[in-house]
Amino acid sequence: MRKLLIVVSAIVVIALIAVGIAQWRAGRGPGVEPPTAQPPAPAPEVPAEPEWCPAVQFVAIPGTWESSPGDDPFNPQANQLSFMLSITRPLQQAYDINRVRVWTTPYTAQFRNIQTEQGRREMSYDDSRNEGTARTNGELEFVAATCPTTKFIIAGFSQGAVIAGDIANQIGTRQHAVAPERLLGVVMIADGRRENGVGINPGAPVGGIGAEIAMKPLQGLAKAVTPGATMRGPRPGGFGEVSDRAFEICAPNDSICDAPQDLGTLAARAGDLMLANGIHAQYATNPDVIPGTTAPAWTVDWARGVIDAQ
Structure with missing residues (x-):
């Protein structure tokens, strides 16, 4: 009987050990309930946007002699005849600043030209x-x-159009803090780096090219007239991902954006190409730029359509 009890006890111990091993292999010890699934950690809270953040930020960049570095970006006073005011003022009147924040770049906006005494004292085009x-x-x-969540519209005239186009190039090729999908559009009026077939021309067809492209082969001559003005040629990559909303507006025969492409004519007109001619100064009223309207009216109407669609 004693031997029988020993044998039975041994069998029970072996059985318990076997059960324990089986449970251990299954991932839990004897008598231990499997762990319950833990709820996922809450996502970190995203700080709320400041109350002043608009749905759309409209950035306007004035042309040469139409701004100053100390100007008020919300109420520019440097030049009351600034072309960009014909676009920004109607937009400020149409929208509350909490919906559309219209901001005008304050910068020197000059173009050194040795042909005039005043021009010789001005900041160079490159620096400006x-x-x-x-x-x-x-x-x-x-x-x-x-x-x-703010989206952006950029518009510029003349030197400001060159700046707007350069920034659109950076955005469209993903080399900018603003992602392409956040840019609703860019309007360049009299862009010195305009190329035919790059971007969209909503107006009259023009056969020339921007002065910075036309004059690039004559860089030495250009610098002799306007020291510190580098003719950089076309923008590498064009407007990239924003080409479908990059608008190039140019008045026919405006030598800033519709410069002749033959070198003989360029050499003869080198001085005029670097200056604002009569046509260049008439975009606010010129009916031949965009048939049926004017450049500022078209830009305001287009901007309002894009903004209202948001």
Whole structure:
């Protein structure tokens, strides 16, 4: 009997050990309930946008002699005849600033020209353009980071159009803080780097090209007339992903954006190409730029259509 009890006890111990091993292999010890699934950790809270963040930020970049570095970006006073005011004022009247924040780049906006005494004292085109680009990008980067849902429209005239086009090039090729999908559109009026077939021309057809492209082969001659004005040629990559909403407006025979392409004519008109001629100064009223309307009226109507669709 004693031997029988020993044998039975041994069998029970072996059985318990076998059960324990089986449970261990199954991932739980004897008598231990499997762990219950833990609820996922809550996602970190995204800070709310500041109350001033608009649905759309409209950035306007004035042309040469139409701005100053100390100007008020919300109420420009440097030049009351500034062409861009014919676009920004109607938009400010149409929308509350909390919906459409109209901001005008304050920069030197000059173009050194040795042909006039005043011109010889001015900032060079390269320095002025770089300043305008930096100030515009500073605003765009600030709003893009602070207001993640804000979309953007950029518009510029003359030197401001060159800056607007350069920034659109950066955005469209994903080299900018503003992603392409956040840019609703860009309007360049009298762009010195305009190319036929790059972007959209909503107006009259023009056969020439921008002065910065036309004059690139004559860089030495251009610098002799306007020191510090680098003719950079076309924009590498064009407008990339925003080509379908990059609008190039140019008056026929405006030598800034519709310059002749033959070198003989270019050499003869080198001085005029670097200056604003009569046609270049008439975009506010010229009926031949966009049939049936004017450049500022078209831009305001287009902007309102894009904004109202948001």
